[in-house]
Amino acid sequence: ETGLKIQVPFFIERGEIVKVDTRTGKYIERVGKKG
Structure with missing residues (x-):
């Protein structure tokens, strides 16, 4: 919602x-x- 981009592990969808x-x-x- 804020537009923040972060790096996460590959298993995160x-x-x-x-x-x-x-x-x-x-x-x-x-x-x-x-949801």
């Missing part, structure tokens, strides 16, 4: 919800699927 460290912008973990 479009539409999945991930946790991101807002200080660094780095991927932390997969949370679930949208």
